[in-house]
Amino acid sequence: MPKTRLLDVVRDRIRVKHYSYRTETSYLGWIRRFIRFHGGRHPRDMGGPEVEQFLSYLATERQVAASTQNQALSAILFLYREALEIDLPWLDGVVWAKRPARVPVVLSRDEVHRVLAQLEGTHWLAASLLYGAGLRVSECLRLRVKDLDFEYRQVTVRDGKGAKDRCTMLPDAVLEPLQFHLGRVRSLFDADRAASHPGAALPPALERQYPAAPFEWPWQFVLPARKFCRSPYTGRMVRFRVLPDVLQRAVKQAVRAAGITKPASCHTFRHSFATHLLESGYDIRTVQDLLGHSDVSTTMIYTHVIQRGGRGVRSPLD
Structure with a gap:
């Protein structure tokens, strides 16, 4: 299946760059969700509007945290830049969600x-x-x-x-x-x-x-x-x-x-x-x-x- 072959390419690129196994599973999971969200379309047939639509869905309907939204964006950027080797101009204009500044929990x-x-x-x-x-x-x-x-x-x-x-x-x-x-x-x-x-x-x-x-x-x-x-x-x-x-x-x-x-x-x-x-x-x-x-x-x-x-x-x- 094409999706399986695509994920194999992503997995190989992640391992070439020596990312952790935890990062590997996280990135593959977000790429699957991105493809599934758009009805199984191949990422080569999609672009900036589809990515923005997916990120907006995460923020508005799923109400995920900023760190979660940024993680999803990182996975998609990795997919296009490293696995598909597609340099899309809209990538430079993508707005990353700002993580709220929080004071860490500390025990006495x-x-x-x-x-x-x-x-x-x-x-x-x-x-x-x-x-x-x-x-x-x-x-x-x-x-x-x-x-x-x-x-x-x-x-x-x-x-x-x-x-x-x-x-x-x-x-x-x-x-x-x-x-x-x-x-x-x-x-x-x-x-x-x-x-x-x-x-x-x-x-x-x-x-x-x-x-x-x-x-x-x-x-x-x-x-x-x-x-x-x-x-x-x-x-x-x-x-x-x-x-x-x-x-x-x-x-x-x-x-x-x-x-x-x-x-x-x-x-x-x-x-x-x-x-x-x-x-x-x-x-x-x-x-x-x-x-x-x-x-x-x-x-x-x-x-x-x-x-x-x-x-x-x-x-x-x-």
Whole structure:
């Protein structure tokens, strides 16, 4: 079918550019919706008016968020520019939806510890790394054994947002639990090798370059999944990592159990990490490097939520 062939071309272009699998599934999904919205017409037979009609439908009838509308537009732009290699003049005039400026949700130190107290095992360990090292969920779950440096108390984040590597701290509070956890992971790894089970999942380019890596200890996930699954890239069975949904559900349940009414999530730990460092007097450039922000203006948002409400102005009531 033509649509299947078109999506195969899009998929190949995404993988050539080394986009994440999450981006791949998201883009393919929006392209399917775009084609379906216009009754199955081929994108070559459509242009600016059809794209604007689809985006207007998302904004007016579906009432999606600005970030969702921009994601759909990014997918369609990728389809035309990269897959179909069509340079349409209307692309330069497309208006991107403006995301509203919102203050991030931040937990106090006491609230963080109350949430962590509701977690145990790998969920506690992962959430502690989110808060203690300022990691994104995907960065935490993608960690491999070789990314942990216990001597220098350091975590190396590989291929983070924007395809950048960075280093951040390894909290002292997780050293002993993390080493104990890695002992259990090593036992699982040894059992897999003894039974000739599949190795760890690797991106295709790395697996071609290091074919033995999936079966070597340094390349194993710090938080491996319990069951094997099929790689979306090669179709082979692999040992993957814990899925984000599992951790996100555990954290949401812990927030409720701790009696916290703020709409906190896994990413709230990262917001809290940055805010608490600034409250402690650390330089904003240092915090920027630890978070991996390209622009310090992104980090500046946390100066608005540190514990000096109202931008540090004292209320006349007080």
